[in-house]
Amino acid sequence: MRIIALKPDHDGTIAALDASAAELIYSYEAEKDSYPRYSAITPTTVLDAAGRLDAIPDVIAIGGWPKTAMARDSAVAAGYEGIAQGSEVVGEKTFFGRKVHFYSSTHERSHLWGSYGMSPFPAGMPCYVLIWEGVFGDFYEIDERLQVVHLGKVMASPGDKYAFLYALADPNKRWLHVEDAGKLMALCAYGQTASPDRDEQALIDFLLPRHGILLNSLSKEDLRNSPYHNIGVTHQKFTNLARRVSDAIFDSFHTFAKKNLTKGFPLLIAGGCGLNCEWNRRWVETSLFSDVFIPPCANDAGSAIGTAVDAMRHFTGNAKIKWNVYLGQPFVFDELDRTELEVHPLDYGQVVSALLDDKVIGWVQGNCEIGPRALGNRSILAAPFSKATHERLNRIKNREGFRPIAPVCLEQDVALHFDWARPSPYMLLFQKVLDSRLEAVTHVDGTARAQTVSREQNPRLFQLLTSFKAKSGVGVLCNTSLNFNGTGFINRASDLLTYARATGLDGFVINDAFYVLKTASRAASIRQKS
Template sequence: MTSSHERSHLLCAYALSPHPQGQPCYALIWEGRIGAFYEIDGGMAITRLAEIMVAPGIRYGFAYGIADPTFSLGPGQVCLGDSGKLMALAAYENATTPESEEERLLDRLFADLHVMPSFLKSDFRQFSIFNSGVESVHSKRLARLVSDQLFEIFYERIKPLVRDQRPLLIAGGCGLNCEWNRRWLDAGLFTDVFVPPCPNDTGSAIGSAADAQWQLTGNAKLDWSVYCGQAFIDDLGYKAESLLGPFRKRADNVGAVAAALGSGAVLGLVAGRAEMGPRALGNRSIVAAPFQRSMLDRLNAIKKRESFRPIAPVCLEEDMQVHFDLPCPSPYMLHFAQVKSPLLRATTHVDGSARVQTVSAGQNPGLYELLSSFKAASGFGVLCNTSLNFNGAGFINRTSDLVTYATETGLDGICH
């Protein structure tokens, strides 16, 4: 029994969605290579309604590489991390009309939509954006133009295929683009838009397992929690207490932790099992107060990230609409929202947006309690939240790595 990469994406989104088996759905896979729209009927028959675009993720990510002087990969290759950076850059420009040179560049990127592109950076040398720097005006404009055009191509081709109101399931790495997710939510074409916390290839194994379960048992749904990743490993034993001593904060003294955050501390949170997927959702997180713009700069320095990249907020679910314009909870940090409060400077991107995570008491009791305690002290149940990891690596999951990270980055404390 085998499950293709395409099916694994579809079954992952279907198995993890909140909709019961038998609920007809539409599904969108957009990732590095696949860009197609499907329907899933009540009997689980899957029909590909249209191939919209081959390699949307490659076309999108390559736009960043054109401006990046350090990018020198071969034909058809992109850096996987560049897509998230392009999403951040797109916020620096409002929707705009392309100039003549930009139109020619867009035509190159979106030519032959049903053919796998094999872009070579040196073939774009004649354009002003070439090696202009990722924070150049040319780069920011192209980020906005590429983001808008790619979404519009999908939207205009999918809209006529939607015959009735059903939920939309999104899978593939482009499902991590929170701006596009919000556009689908606001489009009015679907009753609901569900993006699993692992829409990229991290969810493929789950989809393959769900496919096998369905074939063998007739059940395509999974009982799951986003906090089902790897358990934390204490590889230091009796040495851990002394090595962590300078950093340890008592997780059971939530008031003291909230007070430390209110005084400007940057703290690492380690609790239970790690999150499933690439987003830190409170079990392997770095948290801080959300008010000072200087905190954004410090967090990006700790993470060794570009200064133009935003830091996400985590918010009490019941306070979501006080601070953000989301129409529904966002437990997996996968939707953009406009920020309502001018005081949340560390978590507000240049265009006034934020990639917010909402937390209920049942979802993550420890994080919910911390947010509630911070709200009692500050009036805001909101914190900065970014992933606890070495640059370019997965979540920190060993005591030895935690000690090294805290020492090297200058964290003010660890709650574990």
């Protein structure tokens, strides 16, 4: 049985499952291939996804969604909210002249079953699930018979609250923007940990209880008398506030969990707030759970997978899948103007020498990653030793200077450089940096968001890190996503060359070839002669 699932609206994604093998075939995200971030499904995505299947699927599954953000009871398919009876739609549709099964379940369920299906725990092991995102802030329990119990709503819209806070302080913004939640996470590191003062507590008391639907219509002008209105996002008074609001949100959920989640089950984390590395590390450190799992596509990019898993659960009774993180779109090698390029067979020593000469290199291998984090198949890589490299990478990415750059590290060496001794393959946890040499990847508070790499997980990136360690003594590199500002990963050769020219990349690797821009090569030759 083949299942194809579509996630409507923003973060549009098409996922395909082989239910007979309980295996993810692919997950194609509409924003990948340099489309705007959070894109809805595009005709290109549909064609690419359809082209990967050799027959019409047996099940078409649609994730539930509201027709308008302000009216969640105006439903697309199964709608946005609900886990009980009536939160799924089952029937038949005619698809290109063939009768197929139709399945739809709510967006809420897509998060729940996506995190469960992708988790490494065996079928039948009960789990807790935390869904926290732009609407939900809820805990659940899935028992050994796949029965779901809603344990309670802690807070509506924790993700929207996070994003709204950034907009409140930014003089250039009137409304919240989804991407600002990640920026606020970076700014929290600049804030001082302390009990809230009177102004901070007043804003916490105003913001945290607000319902999500009201929050979507909340204008920052409603808070024009606040001392934080247009104060500037890097102002110390605001970064202190950001830290304390972030702590207050987490503490609300932790207090609930400590009281109500007492059975020691593993915790699964889903929703956009599952990309908050500070909160994820704190969940691990609570010791309330036997383990904690966050999928690499915890945000809505994983919702199509979740709907497909839910459909598989409905038709087969199984809700566990095999998958890996490199099941996105394959790279498109279209026409490439080579007049400005020197092309070499991939030699790891040559790439390492370039990196140690402070070159910044694009790195493309195979299919792109699922989820929003570059994990070694659509990455920009650089040596990790210099603050100047951190500054250059943020200029290349056209990002604010306060944004951190993440490291990628050999899995076996992670405890040498960071206060972490376990795999972290999806770059979803903060660690304290122990190695003072790693200036480019050390955030202002001494943390980093490291990805660990093993030979089995990503052989070529593992080999590059191993070669870099042989020459530098350190199996760590800077790793940031290969994308134009405001778009998903670059996924075709012509776009990559355009990007390299525009941003000043020194070269790029595509699979087995190393492309060096001649301008970069000439500059290196001049430096050597001088």
